[in-house]
Amino acid sequence: MQRVIMHVDMDSYFASVEQQACPVLRGKPIGVTGRPTERSIVVAASREAKRHQVKTGMPVWEARKACPDLILVAGNPERYLSVTKRFVEILKGYAALLEIYSVDEAFLDVTQEAAKHGGPLRMAEEIRRRFREELGECITATIGIASGKTFAKLIGARHKPDGISLLDEEEMAALLESTPVGDVWGIGPRIEARLERVGIRTLKQLGDASETFLKREFGVYGLHLHEIGRGRDSTPLVPYMDVPPPKSVGHSKSLPPDLRDFRVALLILRDLCDKVARRMRRLGYMGRTVHCGFRIGSIGPYCGKQTTLALPSDDGEAIYEACLVVLDKIPTRPEQVSHVGVSVGNLVETDRTSCALLEADQRRERLNRAIAAGEVRNRVGRPVDEPLEGGLVREDGTLLYPIRDGIPSLLADEAIEIGKAEWPVASG
Amino acid sequence: MLYSVNEPIDALVIYRRGAPHPLLHAFRWKDRRYDVTSTHLVHREREGEAACLVYSVNCRDETYVLRYDIERGRWTLEAVESAG
Numbered sequence: 001m002q003r004v005i006m007h008v009d010m011d012s013y014f015a016s017v018e019q020q021a022c023p024v025l026r027g028k029p030i031g032v033t034g035r036p037t038e039r040s041i042v043v044a045a046s047r048e049a050k051r052h053q054v055k056t057g058m059p060v061w062e063a064r065k066a067c068p069d070l071i072l073v074a075g076n077p078e079r080y081l082s083v084t085k086r087f088v089e090i091l092k093g094y095a096a097l098l099e100i101y102s103v104d105e106a107f108l109d110v111t112q113e114a115a116k117h118g119g120p121l122r123m124a125e126e127i128r129r130r131f132r133e134e135l136g137e138c139i140t141a142t143i144g145i146a147s148g149k150t151f152a153k154l155i156g157a158r159h160k161p162d163g164i165s166l167l168d169e170e171e172m173a174a175l176l177e178s179t180p181v182g183d184v185w186g187i188g189p190r191i192e193a194r195l196e197r198v199g200i201r202t203l204k205q206l207g208d209a210s211e212t213f214l215k216r217e218f219g220v221y222g223l224h225l226h227e228i229g230r231g232r233d234s235t236p237l238v239p240y241m242d243v244p245p246p247k248s249v250g251h252s253k254s255l256p257p258d259l260r261d262f263r264v265a266l267l268i269l270r271d272l273c274d275k276v277a278r279r280m281r282r283l284g285y286m287g288r289t290v291h292c293g294f295r296i297g298s299i300g301p302y303c304g305k306q307t308t309l310a311l312p313s314d315d316g317e318a319i320y321e322a323c324l325v326v327l328d329k330i331p332t333r334p335e336q337v338s339h340v341g342v343s344v345g346n347l348v349e350t351d352r353t354s355c356a357l358l359e360a361d362q363r364r365e366r367l368n369r370a371i372a373a374g375e376v377r378n379r380v381g382r383p384v385d386e387p388l389e390g391g392l393v394r395e396d397g398t399l400l401y402p403i404r405d406g407i408p409s410l411l412a413d414e415a416i417e418i419g420k421a422e423w424p425v426a427s428g
Numbered sequence: 429m430l431y432s433v434n435e436p437i438d439a440l441v442i443y444r445r446g447a448p449h450p451l452l453h454a455f456r457w458k459d460r461r462y463d464v465t466s467t468h469l470v471h472r473e474r475e476g477e478a479a480c481l482v483y484s485v486n487c488r489d490e491t492y493v494l495r496y497d498i499e500r501g502r503w504t505l506e507a508v509e510s511a512g
Contacts (some may be wrong), residue, residue, distance in 0.1 A: 020468055022468070023491055024491065036502075051449070078473045079469075082471035086448065
């Protein structure tokens with residue numbers, strides 16, 4: 001049975017919510033910004049502003065040039081999240097499998113449920129009607145329906161705003177022929193340029209290309225591209241309750257024009273490192289790969305590099321020191337820096353349960369004998385081959401964290417399960 | 429134009445079955461009753477520990493922004509937005 005995937009995309013979301021909340025803004029070109037100042041950027045433009053070519057991410061000064069009547073509105077994230085919760089509640093009533101892709105986008109697998117509502121088109125109309133009644137007349141959504149996420153998003157984008165469209169399988173061939181690869185979700189300018197170099201401009205040409213060639217050029221992603229070119233997309237929906245773990249934690253900051261000095265950037269970087277470390281501790285992660293970068297001048301190139309720590313860390317000082325190592329790798333030492341950022345990746349979970357020190361007695365000796373005999377493995381199944389100089393036993397007596405070179409490792413992957421072991425260190 | 433008010437008010441609300449929040453029917457400000465003619469948006473916000481509902485409503489031609497502090501059961505008129 002072919003899947004029926006629905007992509008719900010709220011139109012000019014933040015701007016529409018502002019127009020809903022404040023009727024005097026309706027029908028007017030508005031730009032939602034972080035702070036309504038000239039240095040800010042437009043994070044969302046209303047339909048009226050879009051007609052004047054005001055785009056998301058455009059600096060305010062440029063947006064004002066494009067649309068002199070533009071009304072700037074300070075964004076209200078709590079307001080948008082509150083409305084998102086409400087539209088997600090509505091969508092939950094239509095599909096068991098729902099992926100919340102972003103604050104204003106969601107995918108629904110309605111393969112089973114569509115028939116009960118008289119088909120996917122009727123269902124989409126019902127959703128749109130409920131949005132209008134329960135969220136407000138200004139908050140509209142465009143709904144694309146197809147057999148996969150990529151095509152649902154693609155067909156929806158062609159019927160914005162406030163549209164509903166269903167991609168029939170008979171229409172697929174024509175769509176593949178007419179769609180430039182750059183229109184497809186996930187194909188950015190770099191991949192588009194690489195495909196262009198080998199003469200692939202449309203989805204059909206992508207499907208006709210050799211699978212081996214695409215795999216060689218783009219790795220596993222090449223296989224996905226080939227499938228898309230063939231009109232097939234089996235990408236699964238990630239249910240909203242399965243929030244994937246973060247891949248990295250980062251913070252960045254734009255510097256005001258009067259503070260664009262490299263030394264000031266270093267001070268800000270120090271603060272950002274602490275912020276990153278705090279967030280990692282709150283999320284329960286440590287990381288090994290530290291990426292640091294800055295933008296030279298106000299519109300200059302972005303310079304960034306990364307380094308790998310010997311041990312994972314969630315310490316702001318250690319992250320900052322790694323940043324200094326990274327900065328040493330960058331040959332440029334600009335006078336003016338407009339943006340600075342740091343992120344930590346290669347994350348591992350940490351354990352925050354309180355631990356007791358493993359006593360230096362027979363128990364440790366017994367464990368070390370077992371290690372020497374090759375009988376001990378850590379939690380992820382890797383053999384433990386170095387004897388322990390000490391260890392921290394978790395409060396519940398189930399895990400032991402090795403101490404090496406005087407440093408206890410609280411990494412979940414390196415812990416040794418002692419509850420089940422034949423060398424019960426906890427019981428003496 | 430938004431005029432900040434921030435004054436406590438009395439509110440007349442309806443708790444309709446199944447509605448996500450109480451419906452604001454009318455409020456009294458400076459000894460005058462204002463009947464809500466349309467509700468544009470109600471959203472939830474947090475003020476420290478306290479959860480609030482923020483109402484954007486119209487009473488005839490003027491838009492009013494009101495805040496309901498759920499914990500304390502207090503209503504405040506935050507702002508008046510006049511089309512003129």
